[in-house]
Amino acid sequence: MSRAGIPDPSHFPDPDPRFPFPHSPAPTRCQTEPATFDFSRGSGVSRDAREGQLARARRACSACPIVKDCLKWALVNKDLTKTGVFAATTPLQRTALRKRMADRLGPDWTDVLAERDRARRARVAAARHNPLTISQARIVRLDREINGPMPKTLTPAQRQRNMARLMAGLKAA
Ligand code: SF4
Known part of the structure; x- marks a missing residue:
């Protein structure tokens, strides 16, 4: 299933294999209600209608079981998430978050995140x-x-x- 105008991220070839799109135990709302997440229709949509749609998409994301990993995926995969709502964020908010990540972790923040993930997986495997x-x-x-x-x-x-x-x-x- 795909969002109208926005390809379903779970069907993308992952550009960075260190950050696969998170697995969801059940279909996510952006898969079952793609129209709510479609912000590609520019003209003919009133501001109120757009804000209502944005609020619905955000509400859906906040109840999503994979929201945290979806946000990380969306931040890392900048070119694939230029439009639309991912993890309750708009493109502008994601740009601000990427800047904040670079300020906090340095220009190679994606490498830092990948290393943290790798270390966490290693700890889990060791505990097992x-x-x-x-x-x-x-x-x-x-x-x-x-x-x-x-x-x-x-x-x-x-x-x-x-x-x-x-x-x-x-x-x-
Ligand atoms: S957090 Fe939102 S955009 Fe991400 S998978 Fe869940 S419903 Fe879709």
Whole structure:
């Protein structure tokens, strides 16, 4: 499926193999509703209608499961994203974001991003190939048994209490 006037990015040959278009578990809204993302019609469209369309496209992107990687892909692939909305951004916003990336990471910011991605993948692969040792797994299991499931945030007092319980459990084990 393609957006009217804008080729579907997932069907592009990837110009930079370090940044493939992200995989989506389900069809994205720009694939199922390409008209919402088509800003190629210049004349005959009122400003209000265009702003409404932009707001709809942005709302769709903000609920998209691959928005973060879509933005990175759109920023890196400048020539393929000259028009239209990608990851809730307009072409002008993407130009500003690219400039900000260059200010923060240097002129070779795409190389920096690629290296970060490579390092992250290597860490994930290493974690997969280096499972927890028996004693690490024992500590994790014991922590769950004693302290229960981990809440999102812990107060310092909760942290201290959990640690004390865990140490006591380790001594007793
Ligand atoms: S973030 Fe928006 S443009 Fe990117 S894949 Fe999702 S719906 Fe499409």
